[in-house]
Amino acid sequence: MDIGDWTATPDLNDIYREIRDLGLETNLAELEAFGFTVIEGALDPETTKGLRDKILEIAEARMGRKLDLEGEADHHEIALIPYLLFKDPVFKKAVLNEKQLALITYLLGRHCILSSLTCHLKGEGGQGLLLHADTANGIPEPFSPYSHVANTNYALTDYTEENGCLAMVPGSHRLHRQPTKWETGLDGNRRYEHVIPIEVPAGSAVVWHGNTWHGSFPRKKPGLRVNLATYFCREYVQTQEAYRYNVPDGYLGPGDERLARLLGADLAHNWKDEGAGKKFADRHREISRSRTWQN
Numbered sequence: 129m130d131i132g133d134w135t136a137t138p139d140l141n142d143i144y145r146e147i148r149d150l151g152l153e154t155n156l157a158e159l160e161a162f163g164f165t166v167i168e169g170a171l172d173p174e175t176t177k178g179l180r181d182k183i184l185e186i187a188e189a190r191m192g193r194k195l196d197l198e199g200e201a202d203h204h205e206i207a208l209i210p211y212l213l214f215k216d217p218v219f220k221k222a223v224l225n226e227k228q229l230a231l232i233t234y235l236l237g238r239h240c241i242l243s244s245l246t247c248h249l250k251g252e253g254g255q256g257l258l259l260h261a262d263t264a265n266g267i268p269e270p271f272s273p274y275s276h277v278a279n280t281n282y283a284l285t286d287y288t289e290e291n292g293c294l295a296m297v298p299g300s301h302r303l304h305r306q307p308t309k310w311e312t313g314l315d316g317n318r319r320y321e322h323v324i325p326i327e328v329p330a331g332s333a334v335v336w337h338g339n340t341w342h343g344s345f346p347r348k349k350p351g352l353r354v355n356l357a358t359y360f361c362r363e364y365v366q367t368q369e370a371y372r373y374n375v376p377d378g379y380l381g382p383g384d385e386r387l388a389r390l391l392g393a394d395l396a397h398n399w400k401d402e403g404a405g406k407k408f409a410d411r412h413r414e415i416s417r418s419r420t421w422q423n
């Protein structure tokens with residue numbers, strides 16, 4: 129059917145049309161049905177390599193030693209490499225990648241913001257990252273059917289279970305709760321019976337609803353699994369990383385309106401003596417007019 133300019137779904141009309149134009153309707157159906165979807169080839173090979181090389185360079189500087197992507201034997205389990213956005217222009221490309229951003233916008237509305245941009249750099253060993261929903265940090269159960277947070281996970285090395293890839297529990301976004309301690313395991317006799325490995329080539333983007341149970345498998349061989357977690361939230365959720373008042377001078381240029389919004393430029397709250405300004409009034413008007421959670 130043609131999507132009209134329907135007054136009941138003002139933002140959804142635009143987001144849906146964009147998703148259709150980008151050829152992502154199947155991804156949208158998967159996201160609704162299973163709580164996650166894979167966009168294969170979301171990144172071209174050059175960007176995938178650029179992101180991976182930069183992350184390794186940053187990780188080496190943090191750890192104070194060389195890392196070996198293929199043969200690394202001394203980095204075990206997972207190290208979080210945080211606050212990547214401002215470290216190189218290539219990270220901006222990942223955040224603004226239009227396919228994943230269209231699905232994130234569907235889940236969180238066009239006023240969503242970037243919460244963090246991190247790598248979970250994984251070497252051999254450990255128990256993996258146990259199953260969890262990202263809807264956390266004080267958001268109470270039962271979770272709402274709509275997302276407060278949502279995630280795009282870029283595979284920057286090939287994902288296989290042995291390599292330590294992402295783990296998902298299909299359909300778990302409908303459970304509206306965190307897994308119990310008996311439902312979090314990935315390995316051996318504690319492995320949760322419904323978990324599946326997301327085995328996809330480097331350059332893929334996996335997008336999921338904040339309620340979906342996921343984690344990542346322990347790596348069973350030397351070398352490194354490199355990801356990029358592009359984590360978004362609604363405007364009322366506190367971001368993990370401090371962007372809003374820390375955008376470097378000159379970082380935003382012409383055409384960067386969406387990025388500015390993702391970094392908190394149009395947040396209405398947190399005023400001082402100037403009081404509630406125009407942004408507050410505009411947002412209030414939009415919210416009272418909206419009929420769907422996609423606004």
Ligand SMILES: O=C(O)CCC(=O)C(=O)O
Nearest residue numbers: 248257294343344355357
């Ligand atoms: O290790 C991974 O790729 C999963 C990371 C994760 O749970 C997240 O980014 O929310």
Ligand SMILES: [Fe+2]
Nearest residue numbers: 260261262342
């Ligand atoms: Fe997570």
